[in-house]
Amino acid sequence: MITPAPTVRVHDLVMTFGRTHALDGVSFDLMPGVTGLLGPNGAGKTTLLRVLATVSAPDSGSVHVLGLDPRHIDQRLDLRGRLGYMPQEPGFHARFTAFEFVDYVAILKELHQRRARHQEVRRVLELVGLGAVRGKQIKALSGGMRRRVALAQALLGDPDLLVLDEPTAGLDPEQRLRFRELVSRLGEGRTVLLSTHQTEDVVALAQQVLVLHLGKLRFAGTPLELAGLARGHVWQSQERDPGALAAWRTGTGQHRNIGNPPAGAELLEPTLEDGYLLLLGGDQVEEAAA
Protein backbone atom coordinates (compact mmCIF):
# COMPACT_ATOMS: atom_id res chain seq x y z
CA MET A 1 0.00 0.00 0.00
CA ILE A 2 1.24 3.48 -0.81
CA THR A 3 1.18 5.80 2.17
CA PRO A 4 -0.30 9.15 1.11
CA ALA A 5 1.86 12.24 1.50
CA PRO A 6 1.04 14.49 4.47
CA THR A 7 -1.31 17.34 3.52
CA VAL A 8 -0.29 19.50 6.47
CA ARG A 9 3.26 19.82 7.79
CA VAL A 10 3.87 21.84 10.91
CA HIS A 11 7.39 22.38 12.13
CA ASP A 12 8.53 23.89 15.44
CA LEU A 13 5.68 26.36 15.74
CA VAL A 14 6.13 29.04 18.40
CA MET A 15 3.57 31.68 19.28
CA THR A 16 3.63 33.90 22.34
CA PHE A 17 1.15 36.38 23.72
CA GLY A 18 3.01 38.58 26.17
CA ARG A 19 4.69 36.08 28.47
CA THR A 20 2.35 33.21 27.69
CA HIS A 21 3.63 30.57 25.31
CA ALA A 22 0.46 29.69 23.46
CA LEU A 23 2.44 27.35 21.21
CA ASP A 24 5.83 26.12 22.26
CA GLY A 25 7.66 24.21 19.57
CA VAL A 26 4.79 22.24 18.05
CA SER A 27 5.57 19.88 15.15
CA PHE A 28 3.38 17.31 13.43
CA ASP A 29 2.15 16.05 10.06
CA LEU A 30 -1.45 15.47 9.06
CA MET A 31 -2.74 12.91 6.60
CA PRO A 32 -6.03 13.06 4.70
CA GLY A 33 -8.85 12.01 7.00
CA VAL A 34 -10.17 13.29 10.30
CA THR A 35 -7.77 14.38 13.03
CA GLY A 36 -9.04 15.26 16.50
CA LEU A 37 -7.25 17.92 18.51
CA LEU A 38 -7.70 17.41 22.25
CA GLY A 39 -6.53 19.55 25.11
CA PRO A 40 -7.81 21.41 28.16
CA ASN A 41 -8.89 25.05 27.99
CA GLY A 42 -5.92 27.31 27.36
CA ALA A 43 -3.87 24.50 25.83
CA GLY A 44 -3.32 26.49 22.63
CA LYS A 45 -5.82 24.64 20.43
CA THR A 46 -7.48 27.76 19.06
CA THR A 47 -4.11 29.43 18.46
CA LEU A 48 -2.93 26.41 16.51
CA LEU A 49 -6.10 26.25 14.42
CA ARG A 50 -5.90 29.97 13.68
CA VAL A 51 -2.36 29.53 12.39
CA LEU A 52 -3.45 26.65 10.15
CA ALA A 53 -6.38 28.73 8.87
CA THR A 54 -3.86 31.48 7.94
CA VAL A 55 -5.64 33.86 10.30
CA SER A 56 -2.54 34.52 12.36
CA ALA A 57 1.15 34.16 11.65
CA PRO A 58 3.36 32.30 14.12
CA ASP A 59 6.34 33.99 15.78
CA SER A 60 8.57 31.28 14.37
CA GLY A 61 8.35 27.85 12.82
CA SER A 62 6.81 26.84 9.55
CA VAL A 63 3.51 25.59 8.24
CA HIS A 64 2.93 23.95 4.89
CA VAL A 65 -0.62 23.17 3.89
CA LEU A 66 -1.32 21.33 0.65
CA GLY A 67 2.24 22.16 -0.32
CA LEU A 68 1.65 25.90 0.12
CA ASP A 69 3.56 28.17 2.47
CA PRO A 70 1.32 30.91 3.92
CA ARG A 71 4.31 33.17 4.56
CA HIS A 72 4.18 34.08 0.86
CA ILE A 73 1.23 36.24 0.01
CA ASP A 74 0.26 34.58 -3.27
CA GLN A 75 0.50 31.09 -1.78
CA ARG A 76 -1.47 32.29 1.24
CA LEU A 77 -4.29 33.60 -0.92
CA ASP A 78 -4.21 30.36 -2.92
CA LEU A 79 -4.45 28.38 0.27
CA ARG A 80 -7.34 30.50 1.55
CA GLY A 81 -9.26 29.51 -1.53
CA ARG A 82 -8.81 25.86 -0.63
CA LEU A 83 -9.55 25.84 3.08
CA GLY A 84 -12.69 26.11 5.14
CA TYR A 85 -12.54 27.55 8.64
CA MET A 86 -15.12 27.48 11.37
CA PRO A 87 -14.00 29.67 14.28
CA GLN A 88 -14.79 28.81 17.87
CA GLU A 89 -17.14 31.75 18.24
CA PRO A 90 -18.32 32.42 14.72
CA GLY A 91 -19.89 35.85 14.46
CA PHE A 92 -22.95 36.49 12.36
CA HIS A 93 -24.58 39.46 10.81
CA ALA A 94 -27.76 38.74 12.69
CA ARG A 95 -30.03 40.54 10.24
CA PHE A 96 -28.92 38.39 7.36
CA THR A 97 -30.86 35.25 6.62
CA ALA A 98 -28.95 31.97 6.72
CA PHE A 99 -28.78 32.11 2.93
CA GLU A 100 -27.57 35.70 2.82
CA PHE A 101 -24.93 35.04 5.45
CA VAL A 102 -23.47 32.02 3.69
CA ASP A 103 -23.72 33.93 0.41
CA TYR A 104 -21.79 36.77 2.07
CA VAL A 105 -18.97 34.40 3.03
CA ALA A 106 -19.06 32.95 -0.48
CA ILE A 107 -18.37 36.46 -1.77
CA LEU A 108 -15.46 36.75 0.67
CA LYS A 109 -14.28 33.51 -0.89
CA GLU A 110 -14.46 35.29 -4.23
CA LEU A 111 -17.20 33.21 -5.83
CA HIS A 112 -18.39 36.10 -7.92
CA GLN A 113 -20.47 34.28 -10.49
CA ARG A 114 -23.90 34.94 -9.11
CA ARG A 115 -25.89 31.89 -10.12
CA ALA A 116 -23.10 29.40 -9.49
CA ARG A 117 -22.54 31.02 -6.11
CA HIS A 118 -26.20 30.76 -5.14
CA GLN A 119 -26.20 27.13 -6.18
CA GLU A 120 -23.16 26.46 -4.01
CA VAL A 121 -24.76 28.24 -1.05
CA ARG A 122 -27.87 26.08 -1.45
CA ARG A 123 -25.71 22.97 -1.67
CA VAL A 124 -23.83 23.57 1.60
CA LEU A 125 -26.98 24.58 3.48
CA GLU A 126 -28.63 21.39 2.23
CA LEU A 127 -25.55 19.44 3.35
CA VAL A 128 -25.84 20.60 6.96
CA GLY A 129 -29.61 20.01 6.90
CA LEU A 130 -30.63 23.66 6.91
CA GLY A 131 -32.20 23.77 3.45
CA ALA A 132 -35.63 24.38 4.89
CA VAL A 133 -34.69 27.38 7.04
CA ARG A 134 -32.37 29.17 4.64
CA GLY A 135 -34.79 32.09 4.37
CA LYS A 136 -34.89 32.63 8.14
CA GLN A 137 -32.96 35.42 9.79
CA ILE A 138 -30.00 34.15 11.77
CA LYS A 139 -31.21 35.81 14.93
CA ALA A 140 -34.31 33.59 14.76
CA LEU A 141 -32.28 30.36 14.61
CA SER A 142 -31.41 28.17 17.60
CA GLY A 143 -27.85 27.85 18.85
CA GLY A 144 -27.42 24.43 17.26
CA MET A 145 -28.68 25.73 13.92
CA ARG A 146 -26.31 28.68 14.05
CA ARG A 147 -23.39 26.32 14.53
CA ARG A 148 -24.56 24.44 11.47
CA VAL A 149 -24.72 27.71 9.53
CA ALA A 150 -21.13 28.31 10.62
CA LEU A 151 -20.22 24.83 9.45
CA ALA A 152 -21.99 25.40 6.14
CA GLN A 153 -19.86 28.45 5.33
CA ALA A 154 -16.72 26.39 5.99
CA LEU A 155 -17.86 23.86 3.38
CA LEU A 156 -18.18 26.44 0.59
CA GLY A 157 -16.16 25.61 -2.48
CA ASP A 158 -15.52 22.04 -1.36
CA PRO A 159 -12.24 22.82 0.47
CA ASP A 160 -9.32 20.39 0.70
CA LEU A 161 -8.62 21.35 4.30
CA LEU A 162 -11.29 21.89 6.93
CA VAL A 163 -10.32 23.56 10.20
CA LEU A 164 -13.11 23.31 12.75
CA ASP A 165 -12.76 24.87 16.20
CA GLU A 166 -15.01 23.03 18.66
CA PRO A 167 -17.71 22.36 16.10
CA THR A 168 -19.75 20.13 18.42
CA ALA A 169 -19.96 22.55 21.36
CA GLY A 170 -23.59 23.21 22.20
CA LEU A 171 -25.05 20.51 19.97
CA ASP A 172 -27.61 18.09 21.40
CA PRO A 173 -26.97 14.34 21.03
CA GLU A 174 -28.97 14.00 17.84
CA GLN A 175 -27.34 17.01 16.21
CA ARG A 176 -23.98 15.65 17.29
CA LEU A 177 -24.75 12.36 15.61
CA ARG A 178 -25.72 14.10 12.39
CA PHE A 179 -22.58 16.17 12.62
CA ARG A 180 -20.48 13.02 12.95
CA GLU A 181 -22.08 11.51 9.89
CA LEU A 182 -21.35 14.62 7.94
CA VAL A 183 -17.75 15.02 9.09
CA SER A 184 -16.90 11.37 8.55
CA ARG A 185 -18.20 11.72 5.00
CA LEU A 186 -16.17 14.91 4.52
CA GLY A 187 -13.10 13.17 5.89
CA GLU A 188 -13.03 10.85 2.90
CA GLY A 189 -10.31 12.32 0.74
CA ARG A 190 -10.06 15.61 2.62
CA THR A 191 -8.05 16.69 5.61
CA VAL A 192 -10.25 17.64 8.55
CA LEU A 193 -8.76 18.99 11.77
CA LEU A 194 -11.23 19.57 14.57
CA SER A 195 -10.67 20.59 18.14
CA THR A 196 -12.99 19.30 20.81
CA HIS A 197 -13.41 18.69 24.50
CA GLN A 198 -15.40 15.55 23.78
CA THR A 199 -13.26 12.44 23.73
CA GLU A 200 -16.28 10.58 22.30
CA ASP A 201 -16.13 12.76 19.19
CA VAL A 202 -12.55 11.67 18.66
CA VAL A 203 -13.32 8.00 19.27
CA ALA A 204 -16.21 8.17 16.84
CA LEU A 205 -14.55 10.14 14.06
CA ALA A 206 -10.81 10.52 14.13
CA GLN A 207 -8.14 8.42 12.49
CA GLN A 208 -5.48 10.54 14.18
CA VAL A 209 -5.35 12.35 17.52
CA LEU A 210 -3.23 15.26 18.69
CA VAL A 211 -3.10 16.23 22.36
CA LEU A 212 -1.99 19.74 23.18
CA HIS A 213 -1.25 20.89 26.71
CA LEU A 214 0.23 24.24 27.77
CA GLY A 215 1.36 24.94 24.23
CA LYS A 216 3.22 21.66 23.83
CA LEU A 217 2.23 18.70 21.72
CA ARG A 218 1.92 15.84 24.18
CA PHE A 219 0.70 13.13 21.86
CA ALA A 220 0.30 12.39 18.18
CA GLY A 221 -1.01 9.02 17.05
CA THR A 222 -4.12 6.94 16.57
CA PRO A 223 -7.03 6.87 19.03
CA LEU A 224 -6.09 3.27 19.83
CA GLU A 225 -2.56 4.29 20.71
CA LEU A 226 -3.84 7.05 22.99
CA ALA A 227 -6.07 4.59 24.80
CA GLY A 228 -3.12 2.17 24.93
CA LEU A 229 -1.17 4.67 27.04
CA ALA A 230 -3.46 3.77 29.93
CA ARG A 231 -3.03 0.03 29.54
CA GLY A 232 -2.24 -1.38 32.99
CA HIS A 233 -3.22 1.90 34.64
CA VAL A 234 -6.97 1.46 34.90
CA TRP A 235 -8.44 -0.80 37.52
CA GLN A 236 -11.64 -1.55 39.29
CA SER A 237 -12.24 -1.60 43.05
CA GLN A 238 -15.04 -1.59 45.61
CA GLU A 239 -13.88 1.65 47.19
CA ARG A 240 -12.22 4.74 45.76
CA ASP A 241 -8.51 3.97 45.65
CA PRO A 242 -6.67 6.77 47.50
CA GLY A 243 -3.59 6.18 45.36
CA ALA A 244 -5.39 6.89 42.11
CA LEU A 245 -4.94 10.05 40.07
CA ALA A 246 -8.65 9.97 39.39
CA ALA A 247 -11.42 7.65 40.48
CA TRP A 248 -15.13 7.63 40.11
CA ARG A 249 -18.03 5.37 40.90
CA THR A 250 -19.55 3.91 37.76
CA GLY A 251 -23.08 2.75 37.13
CA THR A 252 -22.26 -0.73 38.37
CA GLY A 253 -21.41 0.59 41.84
CA GLN A 254 -17.75 -0.25 41.33
CA HIS A 255 -15.03 2.40 41.26
CA ARG A 256 -12.95 3.01 38.19
CA ASN A 257 -9.45 4.14 39.11
CA ILE A 258 -6.75 5.66 36.93
CA GLY A 259 -3.12 5.89 38.02
CA ASN A 260 -0.62 3.39 39.28
CA PRO A 261 -2.57 0.33 40.39
CA PRO A 262 -1.74 -1.54 43.60
CA ALA A 263 -0.51 -5.13 43.28
CA GLY A 264 -3.19 -7.59 42.32
CA ALA A 265 -5.66 -4.93 41.17
CA GLU A 266 -8.42 -5.96 38.79
CA LEU A 267 -7.24 -4.26 35.57
CA LEU A 268 -9.72 -2.87 33.04
CA GLU A 269 -9.52 -2.28 29.32
CA PRO A 270 -8.55 1.41 28.91
CA THR A 271 -10.54 3.90 26.86
CA LEU A 272 -9.24 6.91 24.94
CA GLU A 273 -10.45 9.11 27.76
CA ASP A 274 -8.35 7.12 30.26
CA GLY A 275 -5.29 7.59 28.08
CA TYR A 276 -6.00 11.30 27.73
CA LEU A 277 -6.48 11.81 31.48
CA LEU A 278 -3.36 9.84 32.32
CA LEU A 279 -1.34 11.77 29.76
CA LEU A 280 -2.28 15.12 31.23
CA GLY A 281 -1.81 13.73 34.72
CA GLY A 282 -2.08 15.31 38.16
CA ASP A 283 -4.09 18.48 38.51
CA GLN A 284 -5.60 18.11 35.09
CA VAL A 285 -7.04 14.76 36.05
CA GLU A 286 -8.47 16.15 39.27
CA GLU A 287 -10.13 18.89 37.26
CA ALA A 288 -11.59 16.53 34.71
CA ALA A 289 -12.87 14.12 37.33
CA ALA A 290 -14.37 16.82 39.54
Place this chain on the structure above:
Amino acid sequence: MGGPDTRGAWHADGELLAAYHDQRLDAAACWSVEAHLTSCADCRVQARALVDPARLARLRAALIDTVELPRAGMAERLLVRLGVADHTARLLAATPALRGSWLLAVAAVLAFAVLAAWTNPGPDANLVFLCVAPLLPLAGIAAAYGPGVDPTYEIGLAAPLPSFRLLLLRATAVLGTATLLAAAASLALPQLGPGAASWLLPSLGLAASSLALATTVEPLRAIGITAGAWMLAVVVTVMPPAPSSVLFAMAGQVAFAALALLAVAVLLVRRGHFESDRGFDTTPRFAARRLR
Protein backbone atom coordinates in the same frame (compact mmCIF):
# COMPACT_ATOMS: atom_id res chain seq x y z
CA MET B 1 -48.20 9.98 -13.21
CA GLY B 2 -50.54 8.99 -15.96
CA GLY B 3 -54.22 8.20 -15.82
CA PRO B 4 -56.82 9.25 -18.29
CA ASP B 5 -56.77 12.81 -19.46
CA THR B 6 -60.12 14.17 -18.37
CA ARG B 7 -59.49 17.81 -19.24
CA GLY B 8 -59.20 17.78 -22.97
CA ALA B 9 -60.46 15.42 -25.60
CA TRP B 10 -57.49 16.11 -27.87
CA HIS B 11 -53.72 15.80 -27.69
CA ALA B 12 -51.22 18.13 -29.26
CA ASP B 13 -49.65 16.19 -32.10
CA GLY B 14 -46.02 16.36 -33.10
CA GLU B 15 -46.66 18.82 -35.88
CA LEU B 16 -48.52 21.23 -33.60
CA LEU B 17 -45.83 21.03 -30.91
CA ALA B 18 -43.08 21.58 -33.47
CA ALA B 19 -44.93 24.66 -34.73
CA TYR B 20 -45.28 25.86 -31.14
CA HIS B 21 -41.59 25.30 -30.48
CA ASP B 22 -40.59 27.16 -33.64
CA GLN B 23 -42.94 30.03 -32.71
CA ARG B 24 -44.99 29.60 -35.87
CA LEU B 25 -48.37 29.63 -34.09
CA ASP B 26 -50.64 32.63 -33.74
CA ALA B 27 -51.43 33.89 -30.25
CA ALA B 28 -54.70 32.00 -29.86
CA ALA B 29 -53.21 28.66 -30.90
CA CYS B 30 -50.21 29.33 -28.70
CA TRP B 31 -52.37 29.89 -25.60
CA SER B 32 -54.39 26.83 -26.36
CA VAL B 33 -51.26 24.67 -26.60
CA GLU B 34 -49.91 26.13 -23.36
CA ALA B 35 -53.20 25.60 -21.53
CA HIS B 36 -53.21 22.02 -22.71
CA LEU B 37 -49.57 21.42 -21.74
CA THR B 38 -50.18 22.50 -18.15
CA SER B 39 -52.80 19.78 -17.77
CA CYS B 40 -51.47 16.97 -19.95
CA ALA B 41 -48.39 15.06 -18.81
CA ASP B 42 -48.12 13.03 -22.04
CA CYS B 43 -47.87 16.11 -24.23
CA ARG B 44 -45.39 17.71 -21.84
CA VAL B 45 -43.12 14.71 -22.31
CA GLN B 46 -43.46 15.10 -26.08
CA ALA B 47 -42.80 18.83 -25.93
CA ARG B 48 -39.76 18.36 -23.71
CA ALA B 49 -38.11 16.23 -26.38
CA LEU B 50 -38.07 19.27 -28.68
CA VAL B 51 -36.07 21.45 -26.30
CA ASP B 52 -32.32 21.25 -25.73
CA PRO B 53 -31.85 19.66 -22.26
CA ALA B 54 -29.00 22.03 -21.42
CA ARG B 55 -31.28 24.98 -22.11
CA LEU B 56 -34.00 23.42 -19.96
CA ALA B 57 -31.53 22.94 -17.09
CA ARG B 58 -30.37 26.52 -17.45
CA LEU B 59 -33.92 27.85 -17.42
CA ARG B 60 -34.81 25.68 -14.46
CA ALA B 61 -31.80 26.87 -12.47
CA ALA B 62 -32.62 30.49 -13.29
CA LEU B 63 -36.23 29.95 -12.28
CA ILE B 64 -35.32 28.34 -8.98
CA ASP B 65 -32.79 31.06 -8.30
CA THR B 66 -35.35 33.78 -8.88
CA VAL B 67 -38.21 32.15 -7.01
CA GLU B 68 -36.24 30.88 -4.06
CA LEU B 69 -33.90 33.77 -3.51
CA PRO B 70 -34.73 35.51 -0.25
CA ARG B 71 -35.57 39.16 -0.78
CA ALA B 72 -32.48 41.23 -0.05
CA GLY B 73 -32.49 43.94 2.59
CA MET B 74 -33.48 47.51 1.76
CA ALA B 75 -29.95 48.93 1.72
CA GLU B 76 -28.81 46.14 -0.54
CA ARG B 77 -31.64 46.61 -3.01
CA LEU B 78 -30.97 50.34 -3.08
CA LEU B 79 -27.29 49.75 -3.83
CA VAL B 80 -28.08 47.31 -6.63
CA ARG B 81 -30.52 49.83 -8.07
CA LEU B 82 -27.74 52.42 -8.00
CA GLY B 83 -25.73 50.13 -10.23
CA VAL B 84 -23.51 48.44 -7.63
CA ALA B 85 -22.67 44.80 -8.43
CA ASP B 86 -24.74 42.41 -6.31
CA HIS B 87 -21.72 40.90 -4.55
CA THR B 88 -20.34 44.32 -3.70
CA ALA B 89 -23.76 45.36 -2.44
CA ARG B 90 -23.81 42.36 -0.11
CA LEU B 91 -20.37 43.25 1.26
CA LEU B 92 -21.51 46.81 1.85
CA ALA B 93 -24.84 45.81 3.37
CA ALA B 94 -22.93 44.13 6.18
CA THR B 95 -21.17 47.37 7.11
CA PRO B 96 -22.15 48.41 10.63
CA ALA B 97 -21.46 52.06 9.77
CA LEU B 98 -24.09 52.00 7.01
CA ARG B 99 -26.91 50.81 9.26
CA GLY B 100 -29.93 52.99 9.84
CA SER B 101 -29.03 53.49 13.50
CA TRP B 102 -25.56 54.73 12.60
CA LEU B 103 -26.83 57.09 9.93
CA LEU B 104 -29.38 58.45 12.40
CA ALA B 105 -26.61 59.11 14.91
CA VAL B 106 -24.56 60.94 12.26
CA ALA B 107 -27.61 62.97 11.28
CA ALA B 108 -28.24 63.85 14.93
CA VAL B 109 -24.65 65.04 15.43
CA LEU B 110 -24.91 67.17 12.30
CA ALA B 111 -28.25 68.58 13.43
CA PHE B 112 -26.76 69.60 16.77
CA ALA B 113 -23.82 71.24 15.04
CA VAL B 114 -26.23 73.20 12.83
CA LEU B 115 -28.23 74.13 15.92
CA ALA B 116 -25.05 75.33 17.62
CA ALA B 117 -24.38 77.55 14.62
CA TRP B 118 -27.80 79.16 14.86
CA THR B 119 -27.55 79.77 18.61
CA ASN B 120 -24.16 81.43 18.24
CA PRO B 121 -24.63 84.19 15.70
CA GLY B 122 -21.48 85.93 14.63
CA PRO B 123 -18.72 85.64 12.06
CA ASP B 124 -17.60 82.28 13.49
CA ALA B 125 -21.09 80.76 13.75
CA ASN B 126 -20.27 77.81 11.50
CA LEU B 127 -17.10 76.89 13.34
CA VAL B 128 -18.44 74.00 15.44
CA PHE B 129 -19.99 72.42 12.37
CA LEU B 130 -16.80 72.80 10.36
CA CYS B 131 -14.75 71.17 13.12
CA VAL B 132 -17.16 68.27 13.72
CA ALA B 133 -18.08 67.34 10.14
CA PRO B 134 -14.62 65.96 9.15
CA LEU B 135 -14.65 63.65 12.18
CA LEU B 136 -17.82 61.82 11.19
CA PRO B 137 -16.38 59.86 8.24
CA LEU B 138 -13.46 58.87 10.45
CA ALA B 139 -15.82 57.48 13.08
CA GLY B 140 -17.71 55.71 10.30
CA ILE B 141 -14.57 54.11 8.91
CA ALA B 142 -13.65 52.95 12.40
CA ALA B 143 -17.03 51.24 12.61
CA ALA B 144 -16.88 49.84 9.08
CA TYR B 145 -14.46 46.96 9.36
CA GLY B 146 -12.19 45.32 11.91
CA PRO B 147 -12.03 43.00 14.90
CA GLY B 148 -14.89 43.64 17.31
CA VAL B 149 -16.70 45.69 14.66
CA ASP B 150 -17.38 43.15 11.94
CA PRO B 151 -18.79 39.94 13.42
CA THR B 152 -17.39 37.89 10.54
CA TYR B 153 -13.94 39.44 10.77
CA GLU B 154 -12.36 36.14 11.83
CA ILE B 155 -13.97 34.16 9.00
CA GLY B 156 -13.02 36.91 6.57
CA LEU B 157 -9.35 36.67 7.50
CA ALA B 158 -9.29 33.06 6.36
CA ALA B 159 -11.00 33.93 3.05
CA PRO B 160 -9.14 34.91 -0.12
CA LEU B 161 -10.71 38.37 -0.53
CA PRO B 162 -7.96 40.74 0.70
CA SER B 163 -9.08 42.48 3.88
CA PHE B 164 -7.67 45.78 2.68
CA ARG B 165 -9.95 45.71 -0.32
CA LEU B 166 -12.91 45.18 1.99
CA LEU B 167 -11.75 48.04 4.23
CA LEU B 168 -11.32 50.37 1.24
CA LEU B 169 -14.67 49.41 -0.22
CA ARG B 170 -16.52 50.05 2.99
CA ALA B 171 -14.55 53.19 3.81
CA THR B 172 -15.47 54.63 0.43
CA ALA B 173 -19.15 53.89 0.97
CA VAL B 174 -19.06 55.33 4.48
CA LEU B 175 -17.18 58.44 3.34
CA GLY B 176 -19.66 58.97 0.52
CA THR B 177 -22.67 58.62 2.81
CA ALA B 178 -21.24 60.86 5.53
CA THR B 179 -20.27 63.47 2.94
CA LEU B 180 -23.78 63.50 1.48
CA LEU B 181 -25.33 63.90 4.93
CA ALA B 182 -22.89 66.65 5.89
CA ALA B 183 -23.49 68.43 2.59
CA ALA B 184 -27.23 68.32 3.17
CA ALA B 185 -26.79 69.60 6.72
CA SER B 186 -24.46 72.40 5.64
CA LEU B 187 -27.27 73.86 3.53
CA ALA B 188 -29.03 74.67 6.81
CA LEU B 189 -26.09 76.65 8.18
CA PRO B 190 -26.69 80.34 8.95
CA GLN B 191 -23.76 81.53 6.82
CA LEU B 192 -24.01 79.98 3.41
CA GLY B 193 -21.34 80.46 0.79
CA PRO B 194 -18.00 78.81 0.02
CA GLY B 195 -17.08 78.98 3.74
CA ALA B 196 -19.93 76.62 4.59
CA ALA B 197 -18.30 73.94 2.44
CA SER B 198 -14.82 74.28 3.90
CA TRP B 199 -15.30 71.06 5.91
CA LEU B 200 -15.21 69.03 2.72
CA LEU B 201 -11.51 69.06 1.87
CA PRO B 202 -10.41 68.43 5.49
CA SER B 203 -12.94 65.60 5.59
CA LEU B 204 -11.52 63.95 2.45
CA GLY B 205 -7.94 64.63 3.53
CA LEU B 206 -8.43 63.06 6.96
CA ALA B 207 -10.26 60.00 5.65
CA ALA B 208 -7.62 59.34 2.99
CA SER B 209 -4.79 59.87 5.49
CA SER B 210 -6.31 57.44 7.98
CA LEU B 211 -6.48 54.76 5.28
CA ALA B 212 -2.94 55.49 4.11
CA LEU B 213 -1.80 55.24 7.72
CA ALA B 214 -3.65 51.93 8.03
CA THR B 215 -1.05 50.38 5.73
CA THR B 216 1.49 50.88 8.54
CA VAL B 217 -0.43 50.66 11.83
CA GLU B 218 -3.62 49.06 13.12
CA PRO B 219 -6.64 50.63 11.29
CA LEU B 220 -8.26 51.75 14.55
CA ARG B 221 -5.01 53.32 15.70
CA ALA B 222 -4.59 55.02 12.32
CA ILE B 223 -8.03 56.55 12.70
CA GLY B 224 -7.30 57.56 16.29
CA ILE B 225 -4.05 59.27 15.26
CA THR B 226 -5.76 61.11 12.41
CA ALA B 227 -8.70 62.23 14.54
CA GLY B 228 -6.33 63.29 17.33
CA ALA B 229 -4.21 65.31 14.92
CA TRP B 230 -7.31 67.07 13.61
CA MET B 231 -8.57 67.94 17.07
CA LEU B 232 -5.15 69.20 18.04
CA ALA B 233 -5.01 71.34 14.89
CA VAL B 234 -8.46 72.72 15.67
CA VAL B 235 -7.58 73.56 19.27
CA VAL B 236 -4.28 75.19 18.32
CA THR B 237 -5.68 77.29 15.46
CA VAL B 238 -8.98 78.29 17.04
CA MET B 239 -7.32 79.58 20.23
CA PRO B 240 -8.45 83.08 21.15
CA PRO B 241 -8.16 85.78 20.05
CA ALA B 242 -8.61 84.18 16.62
CA PRO B 243 -12.31 83.25 16.37
CA SER B 244 -11.93 81.44 13.06
CA SER B 245 -9.33 78.91 12.07
CA VAL B 246 -6.75 79.01 9.33
CA LEU B 247 -7.82 75.42 8.62
CA PHE B 248 -10.91 76.74 6.87
CA ALA B 249 -9.14 79.62 5.11
CA MET B 250 -7.56 79.31 1.70
CA ALA B 251 -4.17 78.14 3.00
CA GLY B 252 -5.75 75.36 5.06
CA GLN B 253 -7.94 74.24 2.20
CA VAL B 254 -5.01 73.98 -0.16
CA ALA B 255 -3.07 72.04 2.45
CA PHE B 256 -5.90 69.53 2.91
CA ALA B 257 -6.35 69.09 -0.82
CA ALA B 258 -2.63 68.33 -1.03
CA LEU B 259 -2.89 65.96 1.94
CA ALA B 260 -5.76 64.08 0.29
CA LEU B 261 -3.80 63.67 -2.95
CA LEU B 262 -0.67 62.61 -1.10
CA ALA B 263 -2.61 60.08 0.98
CA VAL B 264 -4.22 58.57 -2.11
CA ALA B 265 -0.77 58.27 -3.70
CA VAL B 266 0.58 56.55 -0.58
CA LEU B 267 -2.44 54.27 -0.59
CA LEU B 268 -1.81 53.27 -4.19
CA VAL B 269 1.87 52.61 -3.60
CA ARG B 270 1.49 50.78 -0.31
CA ARG B 271 -1.78 48.93 -0.90
CA GLY B 272 0.00 45.57 -0.82
CA HIS B 273 1.45 46.16 2.62
CA PHE B 274 -1.78 45.89 4.53
CA GLU B 275 -2.17 42.28 3.47
CA SER B 276 1.41 41.07 3.33
CA ASP B 277 2.80 42.71 6.45
CA ARG B 278 -0.13 43.39 8.66
CA GLY B 279 -3.15 41.38 7.61
CA PHE B 280 -1.29 38.21 8.38
CA ASP B 281 0.59 39.50 11.36
CA THR B 282 -0.38 42.17 13.83
CA THR B 283 -4.06 42.58 13.14
CA PRO B 284 -4.93 38.96 13.80
CA ARG B 285 -2.67 38.91 16.83
CA PHE B 286 -4.67 41.81 18.11
CA ALA B 287 -7.84 39.90 17.38
CA ALA B 288 -6.46 36.81 19.09
CA ARG B 289 -5.73 38.77 22.20
CA ARG B 290 -9.29 39.93 22.30
CA LEU B 291 -10.52 36.40 21.97
CA ARG B 292 -8.46 35.04 24.82
